[in-house]
Amino acid sequence: MPKTSFRTSTFTESLIREMSRVAQTHGAINLAQGFPDWDPCKELIKAGKEAMDAGRHQYAVTWGSPELRQALAAKLKVFTGLDVDEKSELVITCGATEAMMVAMMTVLDPGDKVGLFSPFYENYSADAILCGARPILIPLNPPDYTFDPDELRKVFRSGLKAFVLCNPSNPCGRVFKREELNVIAEAAEENDVWILTDEVYEHIVFRPNKHIYFSTLPGMAKRTLMCSSLSKTFSITGWRLGYVHAPASVIAQARKVHDFLTVGAAAPLQHAVVTALKFPSSYYDHLAEIYTQSKDILLGYLDKTGLSYTKPQGAYFVMVDISKFGWKSDVEFSHWMTKEIGVAPVPGSSFFNNAENRYIRLNFAKRPETLHTAGERLLKLPHFLKV
Numbered sequence: 001m002p003k004t005s006f007r008t009s010t011f012t013e014s015l016i017r018e019m020s021r022v023a024q025t026h027g028a029i030n031l032a033q034g035f036p037d038w039d040p041c042k043e044l045i046k047a048g049k050e051a052m053d054a055g056r057h058q059y060a061v062t063w064g065s066p067e068l069r070q071a072l073a074a075k076l077k078v079f080t081g082l083d084v085d086e087k088s089e090l091v092i093t094c095g096a097t098e099a100m101m102v103a104m105m106t107v108l109d110p111g112d113k114v115g116l117f118s119p120f121y122e123n124y125s126a127d128a129i130l131c132g133a134r135p136i137l138i139p140l141n142p143p144d145y146t147f148d149p150d151e152l153r154k155v156f157r158s159g160l161k162a163f164v165l166c167n168p169s170n171p172c173g174r175v176f177k178r179e180e181l182n183v184i185a186e187a188a189e190e191n192d193v194w195i196l197t198d199e200v201y202e203h204i205v206f207r208p209n210k211h212i213y214f215s216t217l218p219g220m221a222k223r224t225l226m227c228s229s230l231s232k233t234f235s236i237t238g239w240r241l242g243y244v245h246a247p248a249s250v251i252a253q254a255r256k257v258h259d260f261l262t263v264g265a266a267a268p269l270q271h272a273v274v275t276a277l278k279f280p281s282s283y284y285d286h287l288a289e290i291y292t293q294s295k296d297i298l299l300g301y302l303d304k305t306g307l308s309y310t311k312p313q314g315a316y317f318v319m320v321d322i323s324k325f326g327w328k329s330d331v332e333f334s335h336w337m338t339k340e341i342g343v344a345p346v347p348g349s350s351f352f353n354n355a356e357n358r359y360i361r362l363n364f365a366k367r368p369e370t371l372h373t374a375g376e377r378l379l380k381l382p383h384f385l386k387v
Ligand SMILES: Cc1ncc(COP(=O)(O)O)c(C=O)c1O
Pocket: 034, 094, 095, 096, 097, 098, 121, 166, 170, 198, 200, 228, 229, 230, 231, 232, 237, 240, 241, 242
């Protein structure tokens, strides 16, 4: 038989999605894969049913239905202040997952270097490899996950073509401050680097932190491909809706990539989500409030276990230090924890390219009752500490 491609042999399956399967096998609470265990709001479900009844069953316009692009441009105006031309500056994708792949394929050629903060959301390294590009890592240093500006400048000077900025960040929960974003902006300008942002957690930010859209920094809109999603904001991770916003000349290329990858996102769901994009600002305040409560519940239990963790500023994940359990492999620890404690984490090593074994990631996109049950189970952990 002929061989499958070398490229696909150079990365593994997603450990996040694998841990979801392991959780199912053991009937454990899944704090691994990040999705809410509640339904989206009733108006949105109703709009979905109506879209089906209204006969929206065939392909939408490839780069997104005009109504959706219009509604999205209006929402972007409210939250970013940017005037977005929905006719030329947006492409609707199958989630931010496709948006990031489209963004990378739009700006990267084989052999190009793409900068990533480490730890990073695991898709980025696979996406880069699929583009034939080389990921170059810039460490975010625990426990506060800040970066060394000189280290960042050095990487930007090394011939970088693009840099991926996940903000608010998965897995470490950072919401980058204006000073930090300015360092990235200056380095991007000086070295003519594209910035690919992943802002899927834009509305899940904990006070007093504030999300700053990178495209709103002076001079940055022209070099930013802003990727985001409706998955997290409207609790519809299964609807697979996301987008890229960038200057018209960039979107003209991105639309071709998107067209040949997927043709388009699900037409009836594009139609339905317009309803959600018109929700008042109180919707977003409420969302942040719900996640603040979920975070506080999970962190409350972690405090009782005495384990060290980094307080998230945004997104819905917490990185927990497991070094005191004395395991050599975080992957084995995660499997053991899923089976014996009944709560599934993601092994931290899936977010690093180096041999990093001392973290697990837990997500708190769960109802209070789920988090209380998970939390009670986590209280068994201290019995297994080695140090
Ligand atoms: C940082 C980040 N980007 C993208 C995604 C995927 O988003 P979507 O469902 O829109 O594809 C996730 C999902 O966990 C994520 O954490």
